[in-house]
Amino acid sequence: MTTGPLPEGMLFIERGWLNANHLVIDAPEGPILIDTGHVQDQQFTLNRLRAAGVAPESLSLIVNTHIHPDHWGGNRRLVELSGAPIACGVRTAEAFARNDLRAMWAEYFGHDLYHDRSQPPLTADRIWQIGEVVQLGRYAFEILAAPGHAPDSIALWHEEHRILVSADALHDGDCGVLHVAIHGREIVSEALETARRFRSLNAAVAVPGHGPLILDVAGAIDRLEQRLLEFQQDPSKLARHLCGRVLMSSILAAQPVSLDDLCRLAADARWFDDYGHLLGSRDGAQLTRLMVNEFMERNLVRVDNGSLIANMSR
Ligand SMILES: [Zn+2]
Known part of the structure; x- marks a missing residue:
């Protein structure tokens, strides 16, 4: 199995913005799966893997890049099917072991939209x-620390083919959100x-946690750095x-959802309390209406039978 810029035996499966992407690596004892999607979409994840020719029952190892639930929500079902051990970085393993809801940002989305508390994470079997x-x-692969978006995040670096599995530390010109209210x-x-450490690697291709495979890695890092410098200068x-x-x-997790709901x-949710004042209002409903209007203008969201649906994949 191969996809374009990745070498033989590596398969990139792009998901959406609720489910993290997957990287599948062939191994003699069975395929290795990096990141397992969101708990709400466990069945879809199984279907998606099967459609790509990867039997979930045959996995030999599950890797999680960090503690956010869109990267490990499929673990439980996949372990039931395959018996595969779970591997992750040492800080992620600690967060799994203490079911660290704060590190998962569980309370920030409200109504358990982002994390199903009835399904706590399994503990890691291999700690890197x-x-x-x-x-x-x-x-x-060398295991690199990739703090920022998630303090526990690892990246994986393969020197020979210059492949960087960047997870949410590098998307195409962006990274996962920076939750300064929790992490400082x-x-x-x-x-x-x-980002600067990533630049020094001179990667040929980066595998992000969300969005398409990155082929112009230096360009993506330049745009990320610009964005981060703006974040430093202007918290809004x-x-x-x-x-x-x-x-x-939240729309992706709840859709179809009425604007009122x-x-x-x-x-x-907590995030309006912590960030709303930087956007000029602490009124969550008012800000939600403003942002949804902007999403509709940018064609990111549509109204179908009176309910909002995102135009991007989950
Ligand atoms: Zn994340």
Whole structure:
């Protein structure tokens, strides 16, 4: 199996903005799966893997890049089917073990939209240290720390083919949201340092947690760095980025959802309390209506039978 710029035995499966992307790596004992999608879409994840020729029952290892539930929500079902062990970085393993709802941002979305508390994470079977080199099929990967978006996040670096599995530390010109209210403002500098470390690798291709495979890695890092510098200078830009992404994830998780229901969800969620003032209002319903209008103008969301539906894939 191969997809374009990735070498033989690596398969990239792009998902959406509620489910993290997958990277599948062939191994003699069975395929290795990096990141497993959102808990709400476990069945769809199985179907998606099967459609790509990957039997979920045959997995030999499950890897999670970080603690956010859109990256490990499929673990439980996949472990039931395959018995595969779970591997992750040491900080993610600690967060799994203590069912760290704060690190998962569980309370921030309201109504358990983002994380199903009845399904706590399984604990890790293999705990990787930063700097360790792990063999995934025929490819050796170095485990890198990639803090910023998630303090526990790892990236995986394969030197020979210059492949960087960047997860949410690098999307195409962007990264996952920076939750300074939970983790502190220093995570913006940490995200910048991570981006600069990524630049020094001179990767040929990056595998992001969301969005398409990145072929112009240097260009993507330049645009990310620019964005992060703006976040440092102007906290309202960081807040807009975060609130926009979180609201879009809420629509994806709840859709089809009426505007009134979405406003109620937003009022129940924590993120308006922490970031609304940076956007000029602490009124969650008012901000939700404003942002939904903007989504509709940008054709990101449509109204179908009186309910909102996102135009992007989950
Ligand atoms: Zn994330």
